[in-house]
Amino acid sequence: MNALPFIVEIALYFAGLSLVAIGGASAVIPDLYRHLVQTNAWMTGQEFAALIALAQAAPGPNVLIVALLGWKLAGIPGGLAALLGMCVPSSVLTYHFAGLWMRLEGTSIRNLTQAVLVPVTIGLVLASSFLLVRAADHSALAYCATAVVALLAIKTKLHPLVLLAGAGGLGAAGVL
């Protein structure tokens, strides 16, 4: 495979995703999994899960997940292609349409859009969580650990990094 077209292919996939990425990076994990792991087999489910885990160790918005996935496909150029592809189309759209959306405040079309898109986004985010455990080298205990982390994150003010470190420690100890 010639290097340049593959970079372009990466950028184009993420650019397309950018324009439908309602709910941000956490809502596109199901599509990333489908495209990168299931359809094209460019990486294994475990590698996919590990890269998403790795992205949590860096500061910054969740969109950096795509930079790491792109990096896995084609090194740093692949990472930059993925990140730019994911950010540029939606940014241009946001730049031009933000004002329009604000003017629609209180109109029925805006209320209807919100009433539909918010629950759909929530379903997508839940699907992301589910696919991530499934992609990891999972046991029944892993699902339990996911549920415990979720509960602690909802009920306590523990820092997310503390929870991730705990889960990582359990993993390294071979418990999960």
Place this chain on the structure above:
Amino acid sequence: MTFRTASVSRLDIFKAFVAIGAVSFGGAQPWARRKLVEQKGWITSDEFAELLGLGQVLPGPNVVNLSIMVGRRFQGALGAFLAVSGLLLVPVVVVFGLAAIYAQFGSLPVARQAFNGVAVGTAGLIAAMAVKMLQKHQRSWQSWCLVALAFATAGLLAWPLWIVLLALTPIGACLVRWGKL
């Protein structure tokens, strides 16, 4: 939302967003709020919530969208560009550094198991985010239906995202309208 003519320079914007990006572990939203609302006072708390809500219904990364709108308000297109590049500058460097370390050690069994554990934990954090969103949203049987349909089509049936949205938007609109009759 009122557009005040606060004098925030391009350099101010860039510096503030570099600072947000550099420290924002565990998602950038709370850090962006802290810097823009609490420390700088460039936007009010309500404006922040409004911009974030907007970032949620528009496609694309939420905090990137927020940065675009804040940068644009004070310095137009260049401000928007500076805000996003500032936000991503440090994290991109860090993330590629981590990638290099991962390439070196990622295949060691202990590292693999640790990453596995972190991935399982990450799944928990993502699930928690979904639950918190659900708590803030008005729950009705229609919204439960949409949550379940989105989960099933994207998570279990592995439909491409654009097909999920194309299918669920009209279904959702009908459900919501029907609920009002």
